[in-house]
Amino acid sequence: xxxxxxxxxxxxxxxxxxxxxxxxxxxxxITLNNGQKWEVNAEMTPYILDAEKMLNESDSNDYATLAKxxxxxxxxxxxxxxxxxxxxxxxxxxxxxxxxxVDALSKAKNQQEADExxxxxxxxxxxxxxxxx
Numbered sequence: 443x444x445x446x447x448x449x450x451x452x453x454x455x456x457x458x459x460x461x462x463x464x465x466x467x468x469x470x471x472i473t474l475n476n477g478q479k480w481e482v483n484a485e486m487t488p489y490i491l492d493a494e495k496m497l498n499e500s501d502s503n504d505y506a507t508l509a510k511x512x513x514x515x516x517x518x519x520x521x522x523x524x525x526x527x528x529x530x531x532x533x534x535x536x537x538x539x540x541x542x543x544v545d546a547l548s549k550a551k552n553q554q555e556a557d558e559x560x561x562x563x564x565x566x567x568x569x570x571x572x573x574x575x
Contacts, residue, residue: 485524486525505560510548
């Protein structure tokens with residue numbers, strides 16, 4: 443029984459981290475797929491589109507709520523990850539720094555810091571839209 447429980451725990455950890463691991467640093471350069479945008483699976487796309495919409499329609503004065511809502515979208519995005527291969531690797535070059543920005547927004551100490559992070563998040567979505575569809 444103990445082996446079975448340990449096996450399940452290891453499996454869950456490996457599964458959860460597979461879509462969180464970044465093979466490259468957050469400074470990795472995203473490339474196009476032979477000049478074309480990478481396809482993101484249909485299960486993940488709504489989380490990204492909804493997060494971008496939230497960001498663009500948000501009241502930046504309530505940055506704590508925005509950070510919470512963006513984190514929820516990221517959590518859903520990660521849970522819905524079924525991508526693999528090169529497209530998965532390229533997406534993670536975008537996703538890892540994006541998640542860090544959302545985390546930074548949740549820890550912002552003041553409005554000025556939050557506004558700077560929100561601007562970086564908007565740039566992050568511009569990068570996403572350049573390389574992914």
